[in-house]
Amino acid sequence: MKLTVSTKPIPSDLAAFFICQDEQLFTMSIKKLKTNFPAAAVDVFANNEFSGKEGESVLLYTNDKKFPRVLLVGMGENEKFTIEKLRRATAAAAKKGRALKIESITMHAPDVNKGSAKEIAVAMSEAILLSLYKFDKYISDDKNGKKIKNVSFVPATPSDLKEFQQGVIIGEILAEGTIHTRDLANAPGNEIYPETLAKDAQALGHRLGFSVNVFDKKKIQSLGMGGIIGVSKGSENDPRFIIMEYGKQFKKQGTVVLVGKGVTFDTGGISIKPAASMAEMKMDMSGAAAVIGTFHSIAKLKLKRHVIGLIPSVENMPSGTAFKPGDIIRHYNGKTSEVDNTDAEGRLILADALSYASQYKPDVVIDLATLTGAVVVALGQHATGMMGNDQGVMDALRDSGEKTYERVWQLPLFDEYEKQIKSDVADVKNVGGRWAGAITAGWFLKKFIGDYKWVHLDIAGTAILESDKEYTSKGGSGVGVRLLTEFLIQWKNS
Ligand code: BES
Ligand code: ZN
Ligand code: ZN
Secondary structure, three states: OEEEEOOOOOOOOEEEEEEEOOHHHHHHHHHHHHHHOOOOOHHHHHOOOOOOOOOOEEEEEOOOOOOOEEEEEEEEOHHHOOHHHHHHHHHHHHHHHHHOOOOEEEEEOOOOOOOOHHHHHHHHHHHHHHHOOOOOOOOOOOOOOOOOOEEEEEOOOHHHHHHHHHHHHHHHHHHHHHHHHHHHHHOOOOOOOHHHHHHHHHHHHHHHOOEEEEEOHHHHHHHOOHHHHHHHOOOOOOOEEEEEEEOHHHHHHOEEEEEEOEEEEEOOOOOOOOOOOHHHHHHOOHHHHHHHHHHHHHHHHOOOOEEEEEEEEEEEOOOOOOOOOOOEEEOOOOOEEEOOOOOOOHHHHHHHHHHHHHHHOOOEEEEEEOOOHHHHHHHOOOOEEEEEOOHHHHHHHHHHHHHHOOOEEEOOOOHHHHHHHOOOOOOEEOOOOOOOHHHHHHHHHHOOOOOOEEEEEEOHHHHEEOOOEOOEOOEEOOOOHHHHHHHHHHOOOO
């Protein structure tokens, strides 16, 4: 799909207007509308059929061949305007266009008092691309249906043009990274397994010019990464450890390491999961996918920052060769863990990656993992669970979360919880009992971090969606890419 910006409305199948409820702004928008579309607009307003309320929309047909359809989308009160409301309204307009089976849309940016032209452009363009995403690679028919090919934007004022154009480019890049993550997460387990996940990262690095190094089973074994070896033992598909590096020349300004859980399928292993909804465990590599998608976006943005990506990748299967409850594993840093439940596998492979991260002398390490069902119980699908050892980094991530609306919510890592993962036979046990499962998982990871600022993001609820949202469809959400990219843009080493 092509996104363009023009101060003069480009003729299309549908012209969309985003209109606030407030009297003055409403009158302004309507004036604009009436000058552009004298034939269409008058009656709806005369009859009070549209007042700009949030969620309201009206489709009008005109006899103007250049703009045969006009869509009015209500934005609510200007005072209560948020960028997220604009994302949702834009997504609604894009989906309306898809339902109408048209090929082009002209979107008129709203007249609002909040948000720069750039922010508005980022939000509108990412919302269009993300809301029209469908994982339809494996569906044989449905391919010939009309798709929206062109969307052109008209900035609120002509002087916004440059800024708006810059914003559209950024929005496109953020959507591209997010869609890459969604595609990886939604891909079935017979297509994405450790070897092919690594190939995907390598292909991306090759295309965008960053380095990717992949360790195979032999190398992982020789390094003493017992967690990765242990979890992968039951599978025919060998593990991989993927290392990505971007922007080495910016090392002076600090190094950020991103770690992603790359379990390409989680059956639970010998502690096997119930059959119902096991299929969604093909998305247990969403953390890894988010790290790859973030590299996609930051490399395209040419961000001036040194970023390392670490992905331990395994398939967790039950078999005669699988690891078992009661096994004791020795991790990369020499610490041991007792396996009480083979379904708590994510933390075992992350332990190796987190201790491996130390060698980069990172300023910040952020891990993303679909780690626990418990975080879904606590926060549902609307917030990522966040834990860590540095309030400053967590505050920054919270701000990035508000801005991108990939929101995070902090959970405490109080010392009291540590007792729950005490083992009688090893340094730590991989499960912590019934209560506070997301926190005890976080505590397990904390045992393996080095001398760096660390934040753990449990994305089990936000990465795998049960149903469609405004600009996200059921399945892999691609969460993490916009959050981390925004964080990396804003973050200053202190
Ligand atoms: N991959 C799962 C966590 C998960 C659950 C992700 C639901 C997405 C949706 C993880 O490996 C797991 O199975 N965790 C166990 C841990 C337990 C055995 C301590 C869980 O949460 O039940
Ligand atoms: Zn599991
Ligand atoms: Zn898992």
